[in-house]
Amino acid sequence: MRDVAQASGVSATTVSFVLNGVTDQRISPATRDRVMQAARDLGYVPHGVAKALREGSSRIVLLGLPPGARGGGSLGGYLRGLDEELAQHGHMLLVRQSAGESLAPVVAAVSPRGVIDLSGLYQSEPATDGGWVNGLAAHTMVQLRHLADTGHRSVAMALPDDPGWVRLREARLRYAGEAATRLGLGRLTTVTIPDDLAGTVAAVRELRDAAPTVTAVAAFDDRVALRLLAALRELGVTVPDGLAVIGFDDLGDGAFTVPALTSVRIDAESSGRRAARIALDLDTEDVAPSAADVVVRESA
Amino acid sequence: MRDVAQASGVSATTVSFVLNGVTDQRISPATRDRVMQAARDLGYVPHGVAKALREGSSRIVLLGLPPGARGGGSLGGYLRGLDEELAQHGHMLLVRQSAGESLAPVVAAVSPRGVIDLSGLYQSEPATDGGWVNGLAAHTMVQLRHLADTGHRSVAMALPDDPGWVRLREARLRYAGEAATRLGLGRLTTVTIPDDLAGTVAAVRELRDAAPTVTAVAAFDDRVALRLLAALRELGVTVPDGLAVIGFDDLGDGAFTVPALTSVRIDAESSGRRAARIALDLDTEDVAPSAADVVVRESA
DNA sequence: GCGTCATGCTAAATCGTTTTATCTAGTGTT
DNA sequence: AACACTAGATAAAACGATTTAGCATGACGC
Numbered sequence: 001m002r003d004v005a006q007a008s009g010v011s012a013t014t015v016s017f018v019l020n021g022v023t024d025q026r027i028s029p030a031t032r033d034r035v036m037q038a039a040r041d042l043g044y045v046p047h048g049v050a051k052a053l054r055e056g057s058s059r060i061v062l063l064g065l066p067p068g069a070r071g072g073g074s075l076g077g078y079l080r081g082l083d084e085e086l087a088q089h090g091h092m093l094l095v096r097q098s099a100g101e102s103l104a105p106v107v108a109a110v111s112p113r114g115v116i117d118l119s120g121l122y123q124s125e126p127a128t129d130g131g132w133v134n135g136l137a138a139h140t141m142v143q144l145r146h147l148a149d150t151g152h153r154s155v156a157m158a159l160p161d162d163p164g165w166v167r168l169r170e171a172r173l174r175y176a177g178e179a180a181t182r183l184g185l186g187r188l189t190t191v192t193i194p195d196d197l198a199g200t201v202a203a204v205r206e207l208r209d210a211a212p213t214v215t216a217v218a219a220f221d222d223r224v225a226l227r228l229l230a231a232l233r234e235l236g237v238t239v240p241d242g243l244a245v246i247g248f249d250d251l252g253d254g255a256f257t258v259p260a261l262t263s264v265r266i267d268a269e270s271s272g273r274r275a276a277r278i279a280l281d282l283d284t285e286d287v288a289p290s291a292a293d294v295v296v297r298e299s300a
Numbered sequence: 301m302r303d304v305a306q307a308s309g310v311s312a313t314t315v316s317f318v319l320n321g322v323t324d325q326r327i328s329p330a331t332r333d334r335v336m337q338a339a340r341d342l343g344y345v346p347h348g349v350a351k352a353l354r355e356g357s358s359r360i361v362l363l364g365l366p367p368g369a370r371g372g373g374s375l376g377g378y379l380r381g382l383d384e385e386l387a388q389h390g391h392m393l394l395v396r397q398s399a400g401e402s403l404a405p406v407v408a409a410v411s412p413r414g415v416i417d418l419s420g421l422y423q424s425e426p427a428t429d430g431g432w433v434n435g436l437a438a439h440t441m442v443q444l445r446h447l448a449d450t451g452h453r454s455v456a457m458a459l460p461d462d463p464g465w466v467r468l469r470e471a472r473l474r475y476a477g478e479a480a481t482r483l484g485l486g487r488l489t490t491v492t493i494p495d496d497l498a499g500t501v502a503a504v505r506e507l508r509d510a511a512p513t514v515t516a517v518a519a520f521d522d523r524v525a526l527r528l529l530a531a532l533r534e535l536g537v538t539v540p541d542g543l544a545v546i547g548f549d550d551l552g553d554g555a556f557t558v559p560a561l562t563s564v565r566i567d568a569e570s571s572g573r574r575a576a577r578i579a580l581d582l583d584t585e586d587v588a589p590s591a592a593d594v595v596v597r598e599s600a
Numbered sequence: 601g602c603g604t605c606a607t608g609c610t611a612a613a614t615c616g617t618t619t620t621a622t623c624t625a626g627t628g629t630t
Numbered sequence: 631a632a633c634a635c636t637a638g639a640t641a642a643a644a645c646g647a648t649t650t651a652g653c654a655t656g657a658c659g660c
Contacts, residue, residue, distance in 0.1 A: 001616065011640050016618060026637050048409030049352045050616030053645050058349065058409055067380075071370040071397075079397060080367075092406055095395040097371075097379060106392055109348035109358055110410055197555055223553070230556035253523075253553070255497055256530035301646065311610045316648060326608055350646030353615050 001044065008038040015039070019046070052111055061086055061279045062112040064119035065097045068164045073222065073249040074268035078132055081272025082116075085287075089280055114279030130275025131289065136249070136266065137171035139292040141179040143218050143248055143264045146294045148183040152216040152244065155180065156189040156207060158228055159220045172220060189214055193224050200231040208243075216244035216300060222251040225261055229299065244300035259298035266292045301344065308338040315339070319346070352411055359391045361579045362412040364403045364419035368464045373522065373549040374568035378432055381572025382416075385587075389580055414579030430575030431589065436549070436566065437471035439592040441479040443518050443548055443564045446594045448483040452516040452544065455480065456489040456507060458528055459520045472520060489514055493524050500531040508543075516544035516600060522551040525561055529599065544600035559598035566592045 005012045010031060017025045018035040038044075052058035063082065069075060083093045091113060096106050103117055116128045147155050157176050159169050173190070180188045189211040191203050207214065219225035225247035229239060237243050239259050247254055247263035254261030270289035277284045305312045310331060317325045318335040338344075352358035363382065369375060383393045391413060396406050403417055416428045447455050457476050459469050473490070480488045489511040491503050507514065519525035525547035529539060537543050539559050547554055547563035554561030570589035577584045 012617085013619085013640055013642095014638090017639090020618080022619095026639085028638065031638080045404075045408050047411075047616050049349055049358065049411045050645090051618080052349045052409075053353050053615090053647090054617045054619085056645075060406075060409055068371070070372050071368070072372075080399070083397075083399070092409060093396070094406065094410075095397060096393070097383075097395060099380070099383070104345075106360075106394065108345050109352075109360055109392060110394075111347075111349045226553065227556055230558070233558060253526065256527055258530070258533060312647080313610055313612095313649085314608090317609090320648080322649090326606085328608065331608080347646050350615090351648080353617090353646080354648050356615075 001046075003042055004035065004038045004044050007042060008034040010035060019044075057111045057113045059091045060094050060110055060112045061091055061114040061116065061276070062103060062106060062110065063093060063095045064103045064115070064117040065095060066119045066164050067097055067099045068162065069097065069118075072251045072253075074136070074266045077266075077268035078272040078275075081269035082130075082276050083272070085273040085276035086280070089276075089282070091276075091280065114281075116275055116279055128275065128278050130271040130273070130278055130284075132268065132271040132275065133168060133171060135271055135289055136168065137175040139264060139266055140172055140175040140218070140248075141182075142292045142294060143246055144176060144179045144183055144185065146246060146262070146264075146296075147216045147218060147244065147300065148185055150216075150244070150300065153185065154189075154211070154213040154215055155185050156191055156211060156214045156217045157220070158191045158193050158217050158224050160224050161192055161194045165220075169220065176218065191217070193220075193227050197227070197230055197234065200227045201234050204228065204231045204235060204237075208237075214243070216240075216246065219245060219247050221249045222247040222254055222261060222263055225263070225299075226253065226257065229257055229259075229261065239299050246294075246300040250295050254295075254297060254299075257299075262297045262300040263295045264292050265295050301346075303342055304335065304338045304344050307342060308334040310335060319344075357411045357413045360394050360410055360412045361386055361391055361414040361416065361576070362403060362406060362410065363393060363395045364415070364417040365395060365397045366419045366464050367397055367399045368462065369397065369418075372551045372553075374436070374566045377566075377568035378572040378575075381569035382430075382576050383572070385573040385576035386580070389576075389582070391576075391580065414581075416575055416579055428575065428578050430571040430573065430578055430584075432568065432571040432575065433468060433471060435571055435589055436468065437475040439564060439566055440472055440475040440518070440548075441482075442592045442594060443546055444476060444479045444483055444485065446546060446562070446564075446596075447516045447518060447544065447600065448485055450516075450544070450600065453485065454489075454511070454513040454515055455485050456491055456511060456514045456517045457520070458491045458493050458517050458524050460524050461492055461494045465520075469520065476518065491517070493520075493527050497527070497530055497534065500527045501534050504528065504531045504535060504537075508537075514543070516540075516546070519545060519547050521549050522547040522554055522561060522563055525563070525599070526553065526557065529557055529559075529561065539599050546594075546600040550595050554595075554597060554599075557599075562597045562600040563595045564592050565595050 001012050001015055005015045015035055017027055018032050086093050118129055176188055191207045193200050193203055219228055225245055228245050232239055239245055247261045250263040250265040254263050267290045270287050273287045274284050301312050301315055305315045315335055317327055318332050348358060386393050418429055476488055491507045493500050493503055519528055525545055528545050532539055539545055547561045550563040550565040554563050567590045570587050573587045574584050
């Protein structure tokens with residue numbers, strides 16, 4: 001900045017005023033042009049760290065993600081919305097995918113303008129996620145309604161074993177319970193699906209023995225659904241006639257299974273936008289996530 | 301820091317010396333203890349931004365990823381290795397998943413100690429990735445050797461349509477060509493696999509018409525392999541007898557397909573460690589990635 | 601009693617910005 | 631001629647740390 005000042009024959013103060021377009025300072029158009037030109041010629045790039053020191057925080061929003069998070073499904077849309085909305089307000093998204101430790105050291109290191117911590121998804125309800133976690137869970141209604149609409153009366157919910165998703169698991173289950181009673185589906189049965197085929201087969205067999213009236217399973221997500229499909233094939237159960245399966249948070253891979261997986265697609269982008277606005281302390285009125293919709297394929 | 305200085309009755313300079321364990325300064329043990337205690341009592345946390353301003357760069361390493369990057373497969377291991385190695389040297393990994401734009405604004409904003417740009421995977425060869433991209437490509441040898449070892453003599457390579465992976469696509473193809481001649485597999489045929497089932501079916505049909513001698517397909521990655529499997533099922537071709545399929549960069553989902561997908565698992569963690577050391581300008585001698593190995597399931 | 605040296609500590613400059621307060625000319629006004 | 635006012639620009643003080651140079655003090659040698 002000093003170089004720019006020197007080159008245009010003014011003080012650093014003036015350069016700052018010009019470059020930031022400060023309005024309550026009077027700068028002659030001639031000077032303004034000279035400074036702009038000099039900045040361009042010298043390829044001046046403001047030093048973000050110095051700016052952050054002076055201003056108290058950098059133009060960065062930090063997102064903490066659990067280690068296991070995959071880019072697929074709605075997370076991708078969430079990130080896109082978040083990033084775009086931040087960009088529109090001159091901010092940048094930086095992601096920290098940490099194995100359990102808190103974000104505190106990173107926050108101390110970069111002094112971000114805002115923090116969205118989804119890494120604690122299973123610990124506490126983040127109030128800054130733009131309604132993502134809750135929205136995700138709430139869309140269970142859409143999933144179950146599709147089953148109810150297609151004639152099912154007794155339904156099970158398949159949940160993953162992964163301890164990393166305990167929080168979301170619980171939220172999903174809570175919303176699912178409410179939805180089930182609202183839809184007249186009776187009490188929900190639950191199955192826990194482990195990470196291997198043999199275990200999944202055993203779990204599904206047990207479910208069918210214990211709850212023979214169940215005609216459809218709502219999966220926690222598409223990954224769980226894919227495992228279910230594999231287990232049912234192994235057991236010789238036809239889908240959807242023997243047992244219907246509906247996924248959640250459409251991963252896209254479901255189009256390539258036999259039968260193709262019916263799933264629920266979520267408007268995560270709006271949640272991302274909302275999260276961005278919350279992080280920047282802006283009003284969130286005009287970004288309302290639209291309802292989720294069912295991607296009907298063959299499995300339900 | 302001023303508060304700590306005040307509380308322990310010394311100057312800020314002394315506090316800095318004590319807290320950073322500066323060796324070429326003589327500080328009496330008594331003073332040292334007093335300062336440490338005060339810092340602890342006041343819950344002093346160094347201000348990373350100020351430190352970065354003074355030192356010229358923050359203790360952060362920035363990783364740029366292409367927008368489409370999924371957490372699954374070897375990328376997860378790569379991230380883990382990277383993060384762990386950085387942590388061991390007092391640094392932190394921050395990820396920017398940007399849609400095409402460069403990392404320059406982020407670099408200007410945080411002044412990271414190092415930058416690893418994998419988002420340009422398809423533009424230029426990053427020299428800072430710890431050999432990841434090249435290693436990935438080089439492991440094509442392992443993939444093709446498995447096919448050669450199981451008796452195949454005419455092999456095709458299936459590549460994705462996605463423009464985001466052009467660079468890696470080319471690298472893979474180059475290494476595959478070399479490997480093929482080295483293994484006596486003759487000239488490689490290639491198929492491009494689009495993102496939908498119908499297109500994939502068409503592509504596979506065309507391949508079988510144009511190159512009827514091909515008995516096995518090496519896929520760019522597991523996602524492509526999964527699509528291949530679906531298309532072959534659709535066409536009524538048995539796997540592996542009608543046509544063998546081997547994936548790459550084992551995603552784990554391959555265990556749940558019929559037939560289960562044989563794939564190649566890569567030691568990405570070491571590459572991550574190497575990348576970290578390169579970013580921090582340390583020697584990389586003691587972190588050599590181990591060879592990839594084949595996860596033999598049923599498809600090849 | 602005076603220089604020399606080691607010890608333990610501190611004042612001040614620095615990193616690159618923003619912002620507040622002030623300063624200098626020129627222009628009217630009375 | 632004295633005064634007020636405006637336009638245009640700037641000096642200097644922050645932000646919170648690190649680092650360089652230097653300041654007291656007491657011990658030691660002669």
